[in-house]
Amino acid sequence: DFTEMMRALGYPRLISMENFHTPNFVLVSEVLLWLVKRYEPQTDIPPDVETEQDRVFFIKAVAQFMATKAHIKLNTKKLYQADGYAVKELLKVTSVLYGAMNTKGVERADVSEEDSSKFKFDLGSKIADLKAARQLASEITSKGASLYDLLGKEVELREARTESIARPLEINEAEKMMKVAIDCVLEQVQKTKDMLNNVALDEANLEAKIEKRKLELERSQKRLQTLQSVRPAFMDEYEKIEEQLQKQYSSYLEKFRNLTYMEQLLDDHRRTEQEMFEEAANMLRLMQNRLKEEEQQLLKSGSKWD
Structure with missing residues (x-):
């Protein structure tokens, strides 16, 4: 708490x-x-x-x-x-x-x-000292472990070291080994020089390609500017045809509107005729029914007089 x-x-x-x-x-x-x-x-x-x-x-x-x-x-x-x-x-x-x-x-x-x-x-200094002591202890432990491993190999290494020291120095063999080492180093140096030369050649080729692309780009830009500034020869004919097309389209729209209007009038006329025909048929049917009724009444009245 x-x-x-x-x-x-x-x-x-x-x-x-x-x-x-x-x-x-x-x-x-x-x-x-x-x-x-x-x-x-x-x-x-x-x-x-x-x-x-x-x-x-x-x-x-x-x-x-x-x-x-x-x-x-x-x-x-x-x-x-x-x-x-x-x-x-x-x-x-x-x-x-x-x-x-x-x-x-x-x-x-x-x-x-x-x-x-x-x-x-002063707890701050104590903590810093404690961290330093822990780090030092870990380093001492690791160094001691590596030293123990090396001391364990000392028996084998002592024999090899004694044998190498006791062996007489052969100048010819040492000279051969030095020559081989020198040749290897010279070969690596030559390879490095060749690589540098190749890099220089590649750089020159890339610069030439870049310069070529720049020239092509400049020519293309100039051509584009020329095409944009020059009026094509077919533009006059194109504008005339465009005007004619506009007139034709206006005429088409007018005729289409008239045709639509006439079709609507025709539909209205047909609908009116159909209604009149149906009305006349209904009137005729009513008159027929009325005549039948009158005829039946006359027949009934005639039978009564008889």
Whole structure:
């Protein structure tokens, strides 16, 4: 718990989590400055937090100090919020201090500010020394392992070394080996020179091709400009044909509209004739029915008179 750790470390004020329910930058700055002093009492960080610029500078200075001295990465945005998220960042520092205090056997629940000065120490330098010691120990281990392997091969190597030393030096054989080595080196040098010459030839060929392409591009651009500036011979005829086509199209549209109108009139006329024909047929049917009824009535009346 953050409050318990701060109390165990000897912070002079009582702190509870309720103090961080709302942003409390003054308290956060006091805690940060006190923790920095616990790490290194000679640290000179300005405690001014009156303006926004002062607060930003203070947070950046504390974060930089913790990163360089204690190798603790703090989130400056959360610290600037000065709320519950800032407590999580403060807990990173207090947990390291609390763990270091426990390893040294310092276990006091409520220590005054005067007594807490007894337990101030430069933890940043201790951590740096610890990392250097670990790295040195790993290097010593690896070097010792390689040395052990080499010493294990010493028996075989001693015999080969003694035999080589005892062997008489043959100048002719050494001269042959030197000549072979020199020939190999000269051959490699010649290959390198040939490669350089080939590169120079390739470069010259590429430059010639580039120059040729540039000339072709210039000719093409000039030809394009000429074609754009010269009026083709068929343009007059083309414009005349275009005018005639426009007239023909206008005439076509007019005739098409007339034809459509005439077809509509014809359809209307046919529809009217059909309606008149149907109406006449209905009238004729009605007259036939009426005549039949009259004839039947006459027949009935004639039968009554008989």
